Amino acid sequence: MQFPILSFIVFTPIVAALLIFLIPEDRKNEVRVAALAASAFALVLSIWVYFAYDVSRGGYQFVEQVNWLPALGISYKVGVDGMSVPLVLLTGVVMFTGVLISWGIDDRPREFFTFLFILATGVFGVFVSLDLFMLFFFYEIAVFPMYLLISIWGWKETREYAAMKLTLYLFVGSVIALVGALAMYFTAGLGTFDMLELEKAGFSREFQILWFPFIFLGFGVLGGIFPFHNWSPDGHVAAPTAVSMFHAGVLMKLGAFAALRVGVMLLPEGAKFHMGWIILLTLVNVVYGAFIASVQTDFKYVIGFSSVSHMGLVLMGFATLTREGFLGAGIQMFSHGVMTALFFAVVGMVYDQAHTREIPKLGGFRKVMPVVAVAFIIGGLVSMGMPGFSGFIAEFPIFMGVWKSYPLIAIVAAVSIVITASYVIRVAGRVFYGDLPAEFEGHVRDVNVLDKIALVFLSFILIALGVYPGWMVPWVESGVDTILRLLGGA
């Protein structure tokens, strides 16, 4: 039997969470060091699994299976394919950088890292699960720590409201999808929750058409699909920095990924039937999200709505049901995850110094925190889809895919690039250039070295992917092959 690396990845955070909770309350530095060590370990494992994935072979690899509840055909079954392995890597990256930039949390850091790591286990678990029950199990493990993380360590003004709103939205989505999943299980009559088996269940067309919207939109809530995106900007803004990074960087991918894996891959006929109107929803996401982002005055809301817009692109890529669309969406999930983690880290750093996020009140931060300014600009270029950065590698195929099936939508969606450019440039100019307002003179200091490490690390990934996409495109392509096979070569 091979080394169960995926199980190690999934359970490292939760074991770390338990150990951290055993550290006495007042030993805050030990807590932080333990958290950093655990996240570094998870990062190393996820990098390892990423590069150990055999692209030429494709398919699901590192598969482990243990009976969980044989009476209902539930098993603990994990494995990664080309679609999910980048997301495992992404989670490792965001977890590691999230711990780095959370060093300054002083109110009950033990509880903070415990909840954060429970969340991380949930996220890893969803990305690697090949069993439908297990997917829900980990999906909801990823949801509830958000509530506590946001409501306890979040922004005082809105945290209670935003945390509850977020949790209820996500929970509604997931239980609706759950009913759909149960319907699939019993209709298939195979007595198994194994998704690889359910793929072959041969659901009738009527069944697929009936249940696809429940599954896709149920999970799509977490992916931020219009009109159920409303929780997301509020949640992002209220959350503490590391949680925003996790939330926008990883959690929203969880929704998109589950919608793909359970919705599109298990109910392909349903997908073909419904995607025609779902793509319109995603179009609203893309364009409307960008518009709203461009009129915000709160720095964090700008980024929050930009996430809605970019996640719209991911879902739009799915909705095209074309090779290009899926490829772009797969890369966009990774690229946007890293980019938005970078953005939220920057916002958090600026806010920690300035104690305001009102863009008109900020200015000239380039002088005091040059690294942060450069990181923001890199993130901005990614978000505009500039060649040489990962955003281009991701968005270009998506637009190609859309153009192939719906040229008109491609044209409208392309408007979002212009809007994105406008708000990124505006924010960069207002916040980092110009003169430092007098009230900040002397109060604002540069960020510490851990923050810089995090920023440099995230920026490096974005550029590396943009300059040399060869270390990700083949991975995602092999995953797309599986999806297209299920769709019958659409």
Added chain:
Amino acid sequence: MNGSVFNVTMFLAIFPELWIFALATLVLILELALPKAQHRSLGWVTAIGLLLGIGVGLVVAVPSPQAQLVWGDLIRFDRLGFVFSLLFMFGASMTALFSSNLEKLGQRGDFYVLMLVSTLGMCLMASASDIIMLYLAIETTSIPLYILAGFYKDDEKSTEAGFKYLLFGAMTSAVMLFGFSYLYGLAGTTNLYELANQVLRNQLSPFLLYGVLGLILVGFAFKISAFPFHFWAPDVYTGAPTPIAGFLSTASKAAGFAVLVRVLWVGFPEVQPYWVYILSGVSIATMTLGNLLALAQRDMKRLLAYSSIAHAGYALIGFVAVSELGITSVIFYLVVYLLTNLAAFGTVAVFEKTSGSSEIASFAGLSRRSPWLAIMMLVAFLSLAGMPPFGGFVTKFAVFAAAVDRGLIGLAVVGVLNSIVGLYYYLTVLKVIYLYRSEEEHVAVPVPQASLLALAVLCIGVIAMGIFIAPGFNIALLGARALW
């Protein structure tokens, strides 16, 4: 069967009852023998005695898959009754641990004796196969509970709780007995397993059966606090000593379900569509009402009371999905719910002893006062809310699965919508514990050893049930298969 000949099986069949009876006698003797200062240890004696009983029972008294009717067909020696008996003993044992530190409660031998007698009644309820035995068992369970609910004689709320419980209980029990008498008159037998045959043979008018069943259901609905006989629960839980409230909401409710399962599934298969129809409605009303009213509560015990009403509604979902999966899901649900809700009431009991209040607001700052107690409440409440990796998730999943399996998708949808409402108020409580600050937040909340042990066992059980699903589910399955 010839009732005059004794054999070993007959005594094995009532092993839990015999053990509990012996334990109750021991506690009574010890109360007299021990000096007053050591009465605290009565709680430990009760708890350990019950756990030992579970252990010994698992070794010697496991029923064979082939069920047997014993004691003149009054008792059915099967795995369903056995699983429930052990469950009640476990619940009583934890309740004894929670009580042992409460002066006016846990240091009196009569308290433990009453609780044990009530547990004995529950064990009989779960294995009774005859309506006369059943009625006696229900009364044996209820009468000590009336006294226990009003155990704080000098506390007006507690006596009110006891009296209210008595009035409600006596009335519904009388209605149920009336129904039983009709049943005997119509079918000419008191045996549940004979009943179905007789009904078929005599070709009874279904309308008569509907009426009789309606009368009987009144009594059962009271036991499980289902709509519209749930009114007593909030008042009784608030007034009764907190560990007893926990006991009422778990073991007593589970006993009600055990009876419901046996009587309806075994005795009334002929009119199944009728009671499925009624109980689906009761299920929807119970969970919706419980959850909606829980939203408005300010007192933790009242909140838990309404939440326990709601949980009866969820368990009924599995009940009306008439299938092996359905019944398994109900048993599994009750096992996990017992662990979870006892943990919830246990944490409240511990906190209440220090703060003197069970207002939700008074729990503010608990995570700073006692991080471990807070995390245990977190485990219990999230499990009640149905979140993984806790047992509550798996059991909710099981009942919804049973409903979808039988095509009751509407019922499953109402269930999941309700669980969202539930999530809201459970999270609100956690918010108070973790987020809000209080002036007393530097005052630690001491957790007595006995309670700590019980809470640790319960929380680990809740988590274990959620992660290692198969053992719990399989035990429930064994119980379910023993029904016929």
